[in-house]
Amino acid sequence: MHRDMLRIRLVEESIAERYAEQEMRCPVHLSIGQEATAVGVCHALQHTDRVFSTHRCHAHYLAMDGSLKAMLAEIYGKAAGCVGGRGGSMHLADPDKGIIASVPIVASSIPLAVGAALADQIDGKKSVSVAFFGDASVEEGVFHESANFASLRKLPVLFVCENNLYSVYTPLRDRQPPRPLIELARAYGMSGVSADGNNVVAVFKAAQEAVERARQGAGPTFLVLDTYRWREHCGPNFDNHIGYRTEAEYETWRTRCPIEDSRGELNSQKLLTPADEALMVAEFKREIDMAFEFAKAAPLPEPSQASAHVYA
Ligand SMILES: Cc1ncc(C[n+]2csc(CCOP(=O)(O)OP(=O)(O)O)c2C)c(N)n1
Numbered sequence: 001m002h003r004d005m006l007r008i009r010l011v012e013e014s015i016a017e018r019y020a021e022q023e024m025r026c027p028v029h030l031s032i033g034q035e036a037t038a039v040g041v042c043h044a045l046q047h048t049d050r051v052f053s054t055h056r057c058h059a060h061y062l063a064m065d066g067s068l069k070a071m072l073a074e075i076y077g078k079a080a081g082c083v084g085g086r087g088g089s090m091h092l093a094d095p096d097k098g099i100i101a102s103v104p105i106v107a108s109s110i111p112l113a114v115g116a117a118l119a120d121q122i123d124g125k126k127s128v129s130v131a132f133f134g135d136a137s138v139e140e141g142v143f144h145e146s147a148n149f150a151s152l153r154k155l156p157v158l159f160v161c162e163n164n165l166y167s168v169y170t171p172l173r174d175r176q177p178p179r180p181l182i183e184l185a186r187a188y189g190m191s192g193v194s195a196d197g198n199n200v201v202a203v204f205k206a207a208q209e210a211v212e213r214a215r216q217g218a219g220p221t222f223l224v225l226d227t228y229r230w231r232e233h234c235g236p237n238f239d240n241h242i243g244y245r246t247e248a249e250y251e252t253w254r255t256r257c258p259i260e261d262s263r264g265e266l267n268s269q270k271l272l273t274p275a276d277e278a279l280m281v282a283e284f285k286r287e288i289d290m291a292f293e294f295a296k297a298a299p300l301p302e303p304s305q306a307s308a309h310v311y312a
């Protein structure tokens with residue numbers, strides 16, 4: 001899991017470094033600082049499960065082992081992209097790996113996961129559907145309808161709320177009443193589990209139990225994972241100087257890096273030496289550079305294909 005978080009961090013830092021070249025013609029929402037939620041949950045899944053993600057989907061896609069080359073080609077708008085260059089950074093998908101769709105309309109991953117879970121229940125399949133979403137999604141009506149229905153029908157769903165405390169610039173305390181988010185689970189009579197979203201092992205254990213419950217037909221779980229994004233809401237930059245987050249809050253979370261956290265754990269068990277990690281970083285950087293070269297050199301989609309896949 002440490003390996004995966006490190007790779008995701010390096011991929012996103014590489015996107016941030018190259019973004020100013022203006023060749024990626026789509027917005028990017030980076031998960032730097034939030035890697036443990038994606039990796040911890042996705043490691044508890046199989047490729048036959050179904051993941052639905054949001055505008056902030058790079059980490060989910062990579063944690064499910066989506067192709068890096070196809071992801072970068074997608075961000076560069078190329079035909080070799082994972083959705084043919086039509087979607088960009090916010091629409092990553094790789095159904096063979098279990099990433100069914102990523103949708104940037106806030107909360108829209110939720111009813112999609114519930115619908116997939118209903119279909120699987122009807123078909124007698126053992127798959128589990130996962131909706132990743134941010135803390136703002138519970139302010140949308142569709143979260144409540146979906147939670148109610150999933151609980152009523154005991155659907156095999158994980159509602160994974162990545163609570164990074166902000167919706168763009170607005171803090172949670174200015175948007176929602178002062179109660180723990182996890183209490184929403186009780187309102188719908190479903191299991192609710194809060195975990196430290198920057199501790200990948202804690203996330204993994206919570207997700208594993210929830211997946212097990214769902215597979216056994218015991219119904220959905222609402223998982224609340226507290227975490228923090230380090231960069232601006234949308235784009236490659238740090239924006240802690242502009243004042244919507246206090247320096248003290250920012251620094252507190254910056255010292256709680258999910259990658260440092262798991263490195264500490266591995267070091268204490270003598271499972272990771274600095275030389276091992278340096279080798280890993282060098283390997284990833286080579287892979288990432290090659291994937292960028294591929295994406296940049298790849299052809300754009302044919303203009304004649306612009307209306308393919310358009311149904312209405
Ligand atoms: C229905 C809808 N309203 C508004 C937006 C604009 N918007 C895009 S991302 C975002 C913030 C979402 O915050 P959160 O769900 O907490 O996710 P985070 O960005 O923090 O990961 C907003 C308001 C949108 N995409 N969809």
Ligand SMILES: [Mg+2]
Nearest residue numbers: 134135164166
């Ligand atoms: Mg948020």
